[in-house]
Amino acid sequence: MMKAPVGGAKHQLLPSCSILALLAAFALPTQVQAQVATPPLTRAGTTISNTASATFDTGGGSTTINSNQVDLLVDELLDVTVDSSNPADVPTTPGATGQVLTFSVTNTGNGVENFALSTIANAGGDNYDPVVTQIYIDNGDGIFDPNTDTLYTPGANDPELDPDESVTIFVVATTPGAVVDGNRGIVSLIAAAVTGTGAPGTSFAGQGEGGGDAVVGSTGADGTDAGAFIVSAATVTLVKSAVVTNPLGTADPIPGATITYTIVATVAGSGAVSGLAITDNVPADTSYLAGSITLGGVAQSDGVDADAGDYNGTRINVALGTVAGGQTRTVTFRTTIN
Structure with missing residues (x-):
C-alpha cells in the first residue's frame, strides 16, 4: 500500500526561478525611453506670432472668428x-x-x-x-x-x-x-x-x-x-676622478706613470639637455696617450669624424648630443706624466 505524504497533504511542484523570471518578463510591459533631440535655440530677433480662433453656430450655420494676433520678439x-x-x-x-x-x-x-x-x-x-x-x-x-x-x-x-x-x-x-x-x-x-x-x-x-x-x-x-x-627641466652634474699606475706597480704619480681620467656626466630631471659635450684640457707636464678616449667603454678616434670623440692637440672633446634626465654618460682618456 502506498503511504500518504507527510502531513496528509499532497505536494505540488513549484515552478523554478528561471520560469518565474520568464513569466514576469512577459507579464510586465517593456518601457522604451525615446531619445529626444534638444531643438536649437530660437534665434534672437525672431517674431513668434499666434492667433486664436473660435467656431460657433447661432442657428444659421457654422461661423469662425479670429482673435487679434499676438506677436512676441525673442530676446537675446x-x-x-x-x-x-x-x-x-x-x-x-x-x-x-x-x-x-x-x-x-x-x-x-x-x-x-x-x-x-x-x-x-x-x-x-x-x-x-x-x-x-x-x-x-x-x-x-x-x-x-x-x-x-x-x-x-x-x-x-x-x-x-x-x-x-x-x-x-x-x-x-x-x-x-x-x-x-x-x-x-x-x-x-x-x-x-x-x-x-x-x-x-x-x-x-x-x-x-x-x-x-x-x-x-x-x-x-x-x-x-x-x-x-x-x-620639464634637466640639470647636469659632472664628476671627474683619476687613477694612477706606474712601471713600478704602485699608484705613485711619478714620471712615466699613466693617469686614467674618468668623467661622469649625470642628467637629472624630467626634461632633457641638448648639445651636451665634455671637454677636458690635457694637463701641463703630461702627454696625451693617443687613441685613449672612450665613451661608455667604446673607443673613440682622435680625429673629427663620425664618432663622438676627438683630440686637437691640447684637449679632448666628446659630443654627447641630447641626453634625457635620468641618464649618465661616462668618458675616459689617458695621459702620461713627463
Whole structure:
C-alpha cells in the first residue's frame, strides 16, 4: 500500500526561478525611453506670432472668428563657455618664451555676440605665475602660427560669434627662469559678452540682436577655464676622478706613470639637455696617450669624424648630443706624466 505524504497533504511542484523570471518578463510591459533631440535655440530677433480662433453656430450655420494676433520678439540670451583644448599640462622649460595654451570659446546664446578676452595667471593653486605676453585668435586651422593667426587687441577685434559658433584662442606666455623641474603654472582664459555680464536674468533693454532685450543666461555671460604648464627641466652634474699606475706597480704619480681620467656626466630631471659635450684640457707636464678616449667603454678616434670623440692637440672633446634626465654618460682618456 502506498503511504500518504507527510502531513496528509499532497505536494505540488513549484515552478523554478528561471520560469518565474520568464513569466514576469512577459507579464510586465517593456518601457522604451525615446531619445529626444534638444531643438536649437530660437534665434534672437525672431517674431513668434499666434492667433486664436473660435467656431460657433447661432442657428444659421457654422461661423469662425479670429482673435487679434499676438506677436512676441525673442530676446537675446547671453551665454558663453570656455574650454581648455590641451589634453594635459603643456611642458615648458625655465626661461622659455612663446609657450602656448589652447582654448575653445563657444557662443552658447541665441544671437550673434562679441566676446572680450582676458587672462588670469596669478590665481594661486600652482607653483609659479606664467607671464602672459599675447593672445591670438586662430585662423581656423587649429594650429598656432603667429604669422597667420590674428593678434588679439581688447576692444578692437573682440571675436564675433554666431550662435553655437566656436573659435580657438591661443594664449602665449613666458616661463620665469627661476622655476624648477616639476613646477606647475596655471593660466585661465576668460571670455565675456561685450553686451554685458551679470547674474542670470540681468536684462539690457533694447541691446539684443533684432532690437529686443539682451538677457544674461545661466553662465553669467562670461566663461572661464584653466590650462597649465609643467616645467620639464634637466640639470647636469659632472664628476671627474683619476687613477694612477706606474712601471713600478704602485699608484705613485711619478714620471712615466699613466693617469686614467674618468668623467661622469649625470642628467637629472624630467626634461632633457641638448648639445651636451665634455671637454677636458690635457694637463701641463703630461702627454696625451693617443687613441685613449672612450665613451661608455667604446673607443673613440682622435680625429673629427663620425664618432663622438676627438683630440686637437691640447684637449679632448666628446659630443654627447641630447641626453634625457635620468641618464649618465661616462668618458675616459689617458695621459702620461713627463
